[in-house]
């Protein structure tokens with residue numbers, strides 16, 4: 001009898017134990033970004049081959065499937081229908097020559113376009129072919145193509161399209177169709193003669209995507225070129241080209257399909273510590289018309305995590321005349337609003353130093369989208385403490401009125417008030433903070449390692465009063481929760 005009972009009850013007990021065990025939440029490790037892209041595990045760096053196609057934003061990225069440090073570069077792949085929810089796809093590009101080396105013949109950075117006219121003749125049925133241009137380390141500039149919306153990729157038999165030159169360090173081809181000259185353009189990072197003073201971007205053109213003619217070389221750039229045309233102040237008749245360097249810095253000018261002519265000095269694209277290898281999506285539909293950029297948040301630290309790295313939040317780029325000078329403006333894409341959870345809002349609240357309690361003390365959490373219009377009044381300095389708690393003061397976002405500077409996570413930018421006000425838009429995602437100042441004129445992107453339990457937020461002013469004209473703090477829902 002005892003024996004029979006045991007046979008019947010034992011499986012039941014096991015079932016009850018399994019059912020009672022709290023389910024481990026997907027993508028919920030303490031430093032796991034909740035609305036920024038990070039791979040499930042291992043190392044990633046640059047975004048690659050960004051292309052919108054058949055209703056999907058494709059993002060490929062430099063990926064090491066073997067570990068949490070840089071090396072063995074493949075192109076990882078993820079797709080999204082809305083720029084915020086990402087679905088993980090199988091690896092897209094593998095090293096060439098079946099290389100198992102940490103570096104040689106691995107797949108470095110590049111870009112992708114649609115073969116609109118089936119130039120390379122790979123198209124199957126109605127779905128157009130995607131063409132990726134990538135650098136094969138020590139193997140030159142190469143082509144891969146996909147006839148199934150980026151799911152599977154073949155290497156082009158005629159590779160490389162620009163041969164390897166051991167006296168150079170050519171990489172990261174940016175390819176696009178230049179309509180006025182009716183040619184494809186490639187902007188390629190190069191270090192001719194392995195001479196650091198010659199580092200820069202070279203321009204090539206092609207009519208068939210295979211034969212590339214060298215046109216000219218511009219010194220003063222390093223890695224991951226991008227070149228985009230944008231309207232000034234939304235006026236389609238007033239356009240400029242923006243040449244973007246690997247660190248996001250940029251020059252405004254004109255481009256005739258072969259030569260870039262500068263009209264500005266080189267300007268910083270981000271003032272934070274963690275923003276690199278920017279790229280914009282190609283093939284965004286005309287009706288949308290946006291230029292959308294993303295970057296790798298280089299040097300972010302994720303101790304104890306299964307992954308190592310995160311992307312910045314996708315942003316829309318535009319040009320604006322500020323004091324008669326054209327400047328690049330960067331703002332989070334509007335899709336951030338799809339993730340808004342609980343909203344806290346304050347209007348016309350005067351804050352007196354020392355006297356007032358923390359206006360925002362009821363806000364607790366680690367993922368937020370904040371917008372604020374703050375009237376400086378008599379304040380000497382003001383700002384937020386983010387992820388503050390008993391064990392940690394958290395990260396400070398500080399505006400210093402006398403110095404006219406804004407600081408966050410150890411980095412500082414000069415920022416003039418607009419009619420006595422500072423405008424802030426801030427994205428907080430567990431271990432990253434992106435601060436968009438004065439409607440996108442200056443951005444600081446930074447990573448930090450917060451204390452896991454510190455989920456408070458503080459708004460402060462020192463030396464005088466601060467008027468909160470408007471403050472919205474939106475909790476952000478995790479994009480991973482459903483899986």
Ligand code: FRU
Pocket residue numbers: 045046062073108109110135171172223224277
């Ligand atoms: C930039 C970069 C690129 C290169 C890739 C290799 O971060 O160094 O120039 O293609 O990373 O992973």
